[in-house]
Amino acid sequence: MKRRAIALFLILMLLCAACTPQPQKNSISGFYFDTVVTITAYAPQSVLEAALALCAEYEALLSKTRDTSDVYRINHANGEAVAVSEAAITILHIANEISKRSGGAFDVTVAPAVALWDFTGESAVLPDDAALRNAVSHIGYQHITIHDDRVTIPKGAELDLGGVAKGYIADEIAAYLTDQGVSSFLLNFGGNVIACGIKPDGSKWNIGIQDPAKPSGAYLITLEASHSAVVTSGTYERGFDLNGVRYHHILDPNTGWPVQNGLISVSIIAERSVYADALSTACFVMGEADGLALIEDMPQTEAVFLYEDGTMHCSSGFKDAEF
Numbered sequence: 001m002k003r004r005a006i007a008l009f010l011i012l013m014l015l016c017a018a019c020t021p022q023p024q025k026n027s028i029s030g031f032y033f034d035t036v037v038t039i040t041a042y043a044p045q046s047v048l049e050a051a052l053a054l055c056a057e058y059e060a061l062l063s064k065t066r067d068t069s070d071v072y073r074i075n076h077a078n079g080e081a082v083a084v085s086e087a088a089i090t091i092l093h094i095a096n097e098i099s100k101r102s103g104g105a106f107d108v109t110v111a112p113a114v115a116l117w118d119f120t121g122e123s124a125v126l127p128d129d130a131a132l133r134n135a136v137s138h139i140g141y142q143h144i145t146i147h148d149d150r151v152t153i154p155k156g157a158e159l160d161l162g163g164v165a166k167g168y169i170a171d172e173i174a175a176y177l178t179d180q181g182v183s184s185f186l187l188n189f190g191g192n193v194i195a196c197g198i199k200p201d202g203s204k205w206n207i208g209i210q211d212p213a214k215p216s217g218a219y220l221i222t223l224e225a226s227h228s229a230v231v232t233s234g235t236y237e238r239g240f241d242l243n244g245v246r247y248h249h250i251l252d253p254n255t256g257w258p259v260q261n262g263l264i265s266v267s268i269i270a271e272r273s274v275y276a277d278a279l280s281t282a283c284f285v286m287g288e289a290d291g292l293a294l295i296e297d298m299p300q301t302e303a304v305f306l307y308e309d310g311t312m313h314c315s316s317g318f319k320d321a322e323f
């Protein structure tokens with residue numbers, strides 16, 4: 001009798017589980033931060049819509065061109081202190097940390113040099129040498145002052161958070177989804193990818209690291225991930241070719257010129273996308289030897305350095321890491 005009751009109970013439990021609706025896989029895309037943002041999640045579409053609306057809010061805060069944004073107000077304050085959002089302050093503290101650890105290879109005050117280049121691919125024109133040298137004289141993350149919620153940069157200096165902001169925002173969107181009870185999702189912010197959780201069939205999410213030699217979108221490596229951020233910085237997305245040289249959007253803060261070191265891309269896998277983003281740009285500028293030394297020193301962080309000739313070098317923990 002007792003056994004029959006247990007069997008009945010188990011059958012009822014199974015029936016209940018089968019009846020509980022699993023959240024559907026939904027997807028939503030938008031154009032923010034000059035790139036395509038895609039959110040895929042086992043969650044109602046309304047939650048995805050709210051997450052995408054958050055992207056718009058962050059864009060309004062961090063855009064370089066909107067005259068009400070934090071970045072615009074700092075850049076146009078003529079050396080005065082400007083009160084900004086918690087998001088801007090957090091990003092600037094993390095940017096500062098990576099600037100210090102990379103010996104200045106990562107530097108968000110690179111903006112005056114960025115402004116002299118057109119990497120949209122619409123024209124292949126080199127900037128004026130003297131103008132670039134003048135721009136470089138205003139670069140220096142050491143001159144950013146942060147006091148509580150107030151930021152000051154010297155007259156003539158300018159911030160460009162393009163190398164780190166998308167990573168921060170992706171982390172914030174991931175936190176929002178988690179807060180909403182979503183336990184399985186994949187975010188792709190123009191190459192800044194976050195995978196979270198296991199899919200209902202028990203599998204992890206696949207994250208591809210692109211093979212730049214095959215612009216069709218073929219993948220060089222596919223990672224199975226459930227709790228990681230993957231960010232790639234490369235020469236192939238934004239830039240132009242002139243006389244056999246690739247001029248791209250990752251600049252050496254010491255010269256204002258695109259970094260030419262044979263690398264075609266650097267991918268970083270880390271727990272937080274904001275670090276992966278800043279580090280992918282930093283490591284590209286530093287090159288493999290110094291970049292790897294930095295990565296090996298950071299817990300739960302791996303790197304893939306890919307060269308124009310197709311050679312690839314990974315950090316020592318990459319092969320055995322669980323992503």
Ligand code: ADP
Nearest residue numbers: 105106107108110160162163233249250251281
């Ligand atoms: P993407 O934005 O395409 O994902 P990155 O994260 O590598 O690529 O960021 C490149 C952007 O960062 C550039 O477009 C520019 O705005 C800015 N940037 C360029 N060089 C540097 C640098 N040395 N340090 C910090 N930011 C940089």
Ligand code: MG
Nearest residue numbers: 163277278281
């Ligand atoms: Mg970056």
